Amino acid sequence: xxxxxxxxxxxxxxxxxxxxxxxxxxxxxxxxxxxxxxxxxxxxxxxxxxxxxxxxxxxxxxxxxxxxxxxxxxxxxxxxxxxxxxxxxxxxxxxxxxxxxxxxxxxxxxxxxxxxxxxxxxxxxxxxxxxxxxxxxxxxxxxxxxxxxxxxxxxxxxxxxxxxxxxxxxxxxxxxxxxxxxxxxxxxxxxxxxxxxxxxxxxxxxxxxxxxxxxxxxxxxxxxxxxxxxxxxxxxxxxxxxxxxxxxxxxxxxxxxxxxxxxxxxxxxxxxxxxxxxxxxxxxxxxxxxxxxxxxxxxxxxxxxxxxxxxxxxxxxxxxxxxxxxxxxxxxxxxxxxxxxxxxxxxxxxxxxxxxxxxxxxxxxxxxxxxxxxxxxxxxxxxxxxxxxxxxxxxxxxxxxxxxxxxxxxxxxxxxxxxxxxxxxxxxxxxxxxxxxxxxxxxxxxxxxxxxxxxxxxxxxxxxxxxxxxxxxxxxxxxxxxxxxxxxxxxxxxxxxxxxxxxxxxxxxxxxxxxxxxxxxxxxx
Numbered sequence: 140x141x142x143x144x145x146x147x148x149x150x151x152x153x154x155x156x157x158x159x160x161x162x163x164x165x166x167x168x169x170x171x172x173x174x175x176x177x178x179x180x181x182x183x184x185x186x187x188x189x190x191x192x193x194x195x196x197x198x199x200x201x202x203x204x205x206x207x208x209x210x211x212x213x214x215x216x217x218x219x220x221x222x223x224x225x226x227x228x229x230x231x232x233x234x235x236x237x238x239x240x241x242x243x244x245x246x247x248x249x250x251x252x253x254x255x256x257x258x259x260x261x262x263x264x265x266x267x268x269x270x271x272x273x274x275x276x277x278x279x280x281x282x283x284x285x286x287x288x289x290x291x292x293x294x295x296x297x298x299x300x301x302x303x304x305x306x307x308x309x310x311x312x313x314x315x316x317x318x319x320x321x322x323x324x325x326x327x328x329x330x331x332x333x334x335x336x337x338x339x340x341x342x343x344x345x346x347x348x349x350x351x352x353x354x355x356x357x358x359x360x361x362x363x364x365x366x367x368x369x370x371x372x373x374x375x376x377x378x379x380x381x382x383x384x385x386x387x388x389x390x391x392x393x394x395x396x397x398x399x400x401x402x403x404x405x406x407x408x409x410x411x412x413x414x415x416x417x418x419x420x421x422x423x424x425x426x427x428x429x430x431x432x433x434x435x436x437x438x439x440x441x442x443x444x445x446x447x448x449x450x451x452x453x454x455x456x457x458x459x460x461x462x463x464x465x466x467x468x469x470x471x472x473x474x475x476x477x478x479x480x481x482x483x484x485x486x487x488x489x490x491x492x493x494x495x496x497x498x499x500x501x502x503x504x505x506x507x508x509x510x511x512x513x514x515x516x517x518x519x520x521x522x523x524x525x526x527x528x529x530x531x532x533x534x535x536x537x538x539x540x541x542x543x544x545x546x547x548x549x550x551x552x553x554x555x556x557x558x559x560x561x562x563x564x565x566x567x568x569x570x571x572x573x574x575x576x577x578x579x580x581x582x583x584x585x586x587x588x589x590x591x592x593x594x595x596x597x598x599x600x601x602x603x604x605x606x607x608x609x610x611x612x613x614x615x616x617x618x619x620x621x622x623x624x625x626x627x628x629x630x631x632x633x634x635x636x637x638x639x640x641x642x643x644x645x646x647x648x649x650x651x652x653x654x655x656x657x658x659x660x661x662x663x664x
Contacts, residue, residue, distance in 0.1 A: 141593065150592040151651040153663025159639035159651045160186055160490035161568070161659035162193040162289060168277035169492055170662050172269065179494040180208060180266040181274055183502045184259045188333070189278040190488045190504065192326055193286050195311060195522065196299050198488045200332065200344070201353070201515075202506035202524040204255040205392045206262065207379060207552045209561040211496035216381075216390050216554050216561055220545075221258025221374040223251040223526065227542040228363040231532040234540065242528045242540060245302060245513045247362030249525035251546065255504055258374035260341035272337040279337070282330035285323035289658035293320045298633070299509025306356075307515035307522060328519035345369045352516040357523065360514055377445070381556070382455060384409060385585040389577065390554040390561075394448040397438055398551040399455060400574035404434040405581060406460025407467075414586035419598060419613060421620035422469070427582075428602035428626065429467040431575050436476035437463075438574070443538035444545040450537075472625035475605040487550050487573075489566035493641045493649055501552035501564035553577050555584075562643050563591065568657075569636025572601050576636050591640040591652035599635040602626070610635055 141147045151157070156179070158169035169186035173179070183206075191199035204221040229248060242249050263271045288296065297317040308315065310328070318324060335343040343349060350369045357364045381390040382402035389405060391398025407430040416423040437459075441450040453459055466473070487505040505524070512525035529546035531538050538547045549570050555563040567576030576599070583594035598612025600621075607626040609618050622628045637657040642650040651661025 147596060148592055148653070148655055150590060151661040151663055153649050154647065155495045155664050156493065157641050157649040157651045157661060157663035158182060158186060158490065158492045159641055159653045159659070159661035160190065161488050161637055161639070161657040162190055163658065163660050164193055164281065164286060165189045165490065166660055166662045169490065170664060171277070172274065173494055174664060175269070177269045177273070178211070178267060178496065179492040179498040179500045180262055181269045182492040182494070183490050183500040184263055184267065185274040185277055186490045186492070187488070187502055187504045188259065188275060189281060190490065192278055192282045192329065193289070194292050194488055195324070195326070196292070196295050196509045197506070198504045199506055199522050200256055200329065201253045201511060201521045202255050202504060203253065203526055203548070204258050204502060204504040205396055205548070205550055205552050206258065207390065207392060207501040207554045207564065208266070209499045209554065211494070211498040214560050216379050216556070218377040218379045218392050219258055219262060219374055220377045220392070221255050222395060222545050222548050223254035223372060224543050224545050225251050225527055225530070225540060226362065226364040226368045228365065229540065229542050231530070231534065231540040235532055240532060242530050242532065244508060244525055244528050245304065247357045247360035247512070247514060249527040250357055250362060250364070250512050250514065250523045251526040252364070252368050252372045253524055254372050254374055256336065256344045257341050257372050260336070261374055271340065275333045275337040279330050279333045282326045282333065285325040287321050288318045288324055290320050291658045293318060295509060302508065302510040302513040304513045305515070306517050306520070307510065307513055310515055310520040311510065311522070326520060329521065332519050332521065345372055349519060352518040353521055353523065356514060356516040380455065382406060384581050386557065387581065387585060388556040389581050390556055392551055394442050394445045394451060394547070395545045396548045396551045397442055397574055399442060399451060400434050400438040401551065401577035403437055403454050403460060404430050404574055404578040406457060407433060407464045408578060408582060410461060410464035413582055418583070418587045419617065421617045421624070424600045424609070424613070424617065424621060425472070425624050425626070426467060426469065427575070427579065428600065428607050429473060431602045432473060432476045433463040433466065434574065439476060441537060442547045447537045447544065470624065475602065487568040487570065489552070489568050489639055491564040491566065491639050491641050493564065493643060497643070499554070499561055499564045499641070499643065501554050501566060503550045503552045503566050505550045549573060551577065555581065563640055565638065565640035567636050567638040571603060572636045575601055576638065580638065591642050591650060595638040595640065595652050595654050601635050608635060
């Protein structure tokens, strides 16, 4: 139990349904869907699409999603890959010929085909109960009438304004500036797009005037996208992967997501007595940082589109974690892993919902970097993601840019199971941090017996790009001890990620947790 003398959040408890996400309006919209007879999938879709209006720098209909879910009355965890592919005409040779060594972050070449809308339409039809028109109504309302800009959203918006280009500056800036807290943001163009999707389904987005608007805007920026690229966009049913940590199993989405990285990290950490360490001490932070370097190095070598990932079994093998754990020196930091071509970012939303019948949904949805590519479609103002920056241009690499291929993705939904039953959908945002965040969350729960809210609130550290970023929740003494171990220590300007989780307790009561690093909350009824 937390110290009520100090700032903090209590967990939220309910018995009929719950949503936890990064913006209160989206949490409320999801809860309204549950109350009106929708299931957890209906609620998650409604809340996620609305988050694209509430947090447009983080996500939107020009992006991708991944979903894990467990149907009501089932112990099975299912997965859907809603990530997009590179345009057919683009490949690494095209960019190398232009003198590029990485995929330029803010170019049309970084834009993969947005596939979240296809995924939402498919899930609504196959799993949902209420129908797409009902689910999109909250986002249409707020896109038309406006959303007051929340504090964390305003902070990120100001930091990412430089990314916006062309017509995107007109649609996402206020007289050329980021909005202030409480200013009203409207997106009538997106409202019209959503109305058409609600009426005509996924084809309204991937063919006709809306697709033409996206294609023309990308072509004007030098893109090679075609009508065929958009019309053929499709989400895919996939098979989850998982691994044990102490008395739980952590379930992840398979590649092209980076969930295998979290499982490898946990495998490495299982070879240390983490529970005997101070949870906020330098020893734990050091071991975790070293495990991060090793697991992310494997990620950077092996993970890609599932059709091109050949070493997944190796990453997940127990002996791999054992061998890597043996490389860690408890008294000295090792060099950082070779970086990916994608640079550090923090821009993602996560939403989780559990309904009264026991269906649980873990959904993550993003446009990658802040405001994605910075390119918005001219007429409707659809911000295009820059997921293609997750490719490498290295010839022969598993994750090499090729037409029709999916890039390695950083966004990963999570699900925790115990005794063969799904007990907690969860997610930790923060771009590249996410596998580290999943591993730390699982360790906080099992090694230190933290409740979900405390596990999310706890300070974070992340070994990233040669620096060990240590949040201000750690003491200066810990930072000095980490520096003495050989880490290059810094305090990040932006807090590391965000997180949400819903624990399905043995008595059926739902316990929700939401990260104070964001504007959101957990709400139940």
